[in-house]
Amino acid sequence: TQGLGAIGKHPVLCLREASVGPVFGIKGGAAGGGYAQVVPMEDLNLHFTGxxxxxxxxxxxxxxxxxxxxxxxxxxxxxxxxxxxxxxxxxxxxxxxxxxxxxxxxxxxxxxxxxxxxxxxxxxxxxxxxxxxxxxxxxxxxxxxxxxxxxxxxxxxxxxxxxxxxxxxxKDALKPNLVQTLEGQPALVHCGPFANIAHGNNSLVADLVALKLGDYVVTESGFGSDMGMEKFLNIVCRAGGLSPSAVVLVATVRALEHHGDEPDGGLAAIERGAANLRRHLEIVHGFGLKAVVAVNRFPGDTDEEVELVRRLALDDGAHAAELNEGFERGGQGAAALAEAVVDATRDAPSFDHTYPIDAPIEEKIRAIATRVYGADDIFLLKTAREKIDTFAAAGLDRLPICMAKTHLSLSHDAALTNAPEGFTVTVRDIRAYTGAGWLVALCGDMQTMPGLAERPAAFTVDIDEDGRTVGLF
The missing domain is CATH 3.30.1510.10 (Domain 2, N(10)-formyltetrahydrofolate synthetase)
Structure with a gap:
């Protein structure tokens, strides 16, 4: 968003609100960092507007x-x-x-x-x-x-x-909250469903308002293309009649080294972990959309490492891949990325959904598992199969599917990193969100109430001698 502002565009950013659970857990807040932030950070991460x-x-x-x-x-x-x-x-x-x-x-x-x-x-x-x-x-x-x-x-x-x-x-919570980036671009921060256990996107109202106010709307979806993006495209776009112009896929040296099974493993680990990036690009292309890869640079990343990530992204079919140095340089550090995004949006995409809305419930779940996650098939436990029969008999079979699964893997198993193959997604239960308008498929051992780690972020949050909050990130 700040990069678009730096090249003379008028963007509007749409973000989710922070949940106090992750703020005091592992993930931390949701306001960005360095010179790429939405402010006021402390208010955004603690209660905000309630x-x-x-x-x-x-x-x-x-x-x-x-x-x-x-x-x-x-x-x-x-x-x-x-x-x-x-x-x-x-x-x-x-x-x-x-x-x-x-x-x-x-x-x-x-x-x-x-x-x-x-x-x-x-x-x-x-x-x-x-x-x-x-x-x-x-x-x-x-x-x-x-x-x-x-x-x-x-x-x-x-x-x-x-x-x-x-x-x-x-009645007041329905209204989006207007704040701004450090460089003055408007940001609508509204709602906070997680992308692993919920649909993972900010509000439809915020997106629709932003489309009336700016020439580019940057709307955030949680976690990877298999999580928030898939739900935005298959659920939110259907609900709001939206059609995205392009997708920005974030990649980091650290993430690819992780998927290469060797943190701090350097170029060799990045090469091995690139299969994960390739799979995410394939997911984006499966929706008929162009992907621009933003290589978020961390202070310890070498020029050779970030250039390798950029080259691998281009080799695997990204429309463009550019460094994002917004953390250290603000909007100017993301200007080249913004130019690439503008270029990707010039032509109308051939956007399509993963499944037809009138497909049977089981087939919609199978389509997401096989076409998005790369699974061989799905396995429905007894409770899930009985729920499918009940919901179909009640006329709920035309609702879209919201998958609840781990964000740590393209599969339902957090231990399967990189780009796993030969797996079957287990669905243990299904919930009917008849008010929201979709069915939630609970995969593996996914919990809708997280727990705290041994050393949660709450341990570092305090008040200093001047009465200021410290330790939030």
């Missing part, structure tokens, strides 16, 4: 109203064993993945097993991210399915009289 808290409150209001309905007569005949709605909190806390509620006697409700998701994985987050206006927001909230009756009928938030109050809690 959108995520509002989303959590709306999510948990629905949970509270559901429990209250069960206690006060259960007029809708809800089967407690069918309830799929979970509470959420914006924190990494593995102890909340599976809990028991209603302990302590009849006055506290019925005892049943449930759990927490992190707020970024809540369906309410997904709904805010794709709702077009306040009335669309209310309609989608009302369409949330929380469980089923003893007769097998879906129970919605509308049936629980929850949608109106939830909408009121979210």
């Amino acid at each position: 959108d995520l808290h509002a989303i959590g409150a709306a999510n948990n209001l629905l949970a509270a109203l559901l429990e209250s309905h069960l206690l006060h007569g259960n007029a809708l005949g809800i089967d407690p064993l069918s309830i799929s709605w979970r509470r959420c909190v914006d924190m990494n806390d593995r102890a909340l993945r599976q809990i028991v509620v209603g302990l302590g006697g009849r006055a506290n409700g019925y005892v049943r097993e449930t759990g927490f998701d992190i707020t970024a994985a809540s369906e309410v987050m997904a709904i805010v991210a794709v709702a077009r206006d306040l009335f669309d927001l209310r309609r989608r909230l009302g369409a949330i399915t929380v469980g089923h009756s003893f007769a097998g009928d879906p129970i919605t938030a509308e049936a629980l009289n929850a949608a109106g109050a939830m909408t009121v809690l979210l």
Whole structure:
């Protein structure tokens, strides 16, 4: 974005909001770094305008109203064993993945097993991210399915009289937040679904507003082309009628050395790890789009290393590959990259989706696994297969698919680095996000509530002697 500004363009940046969980976990914040930042960094990474808290409150209001309905007569005949709605909190806390509620006697409700998701994985987050206006927001909230009756009928938030109050809690959270880069380009920061356990993109409203305000919109998708990008192209673009002009794929020396199984391994490790970059380029091309590779330069990278990454990207079919030195030089350090992006957008692409929307649920999952991840096939566990039959019978088979899988591999197995082959993607469960408008396929052992590492980033965050926050990154 700052690079586009440096060459005289008028870009608008669209980013996701930071979740407090990763800020105090491993990943850190979401405001950039060095001379390539969105400001104010501290506010962005800590609470910001309170959108995520509002989303959590709306999510948990629905949970509270559901429990209250069960206690006060259960007029809708809800089967407690069918309830799929979970509470959420914006924190990494593995102890909340599976809990028991209603302990302590009849006055506290019925005892049943449930759990927490992190707020970024809540369906309410997904709904805010794709709702077009306040009335669309209310309609989608009302369409949330929380469980089923003893007769097998879906129970919605509308049936629980929850949608109106939830909408009121979210009426301000629906509005994108306007901040700026260090060099003054506007940035709309809104919503924060993770790309591994959710759909991984900022709000549709932010993208649509940005398209009216700037001549170039830079919209961020989480993790790799197999994660946030795939979901942007197959879910968000369908929901918003969007057609991207080009894709910027970020590569680093450090990442390719990692995929070459030798951190700090130099040129030989980069050569081995380049298979991962090649696969990502193939994924982009599979959508009919041009890819510009941004080689993000770190202070310790040598000229030979970054030039090798650039050459490998071009050899593997990138439209262009340029260094991004924005961290050290700001917009001028990304000017050549910006010129390459402008060139890539001159001709209209032949954009296409991974699967037709009317394909059967299983075939849509298989298409993503084979065409995007490079898998041989998929394997549906009993629960997932039963859910597919149930959702198809309920008319939900025309919804797109949101895959929940590890971001550490192109497969569902975090141990399979680089460009794995000969693997089968295991799908253990499927959730219906009837308000957001897609089905979530849970792959492998992916959890919708992260946990903290042995030494989380929270250990380094503090207040200094002048009362200023230190340790955020």
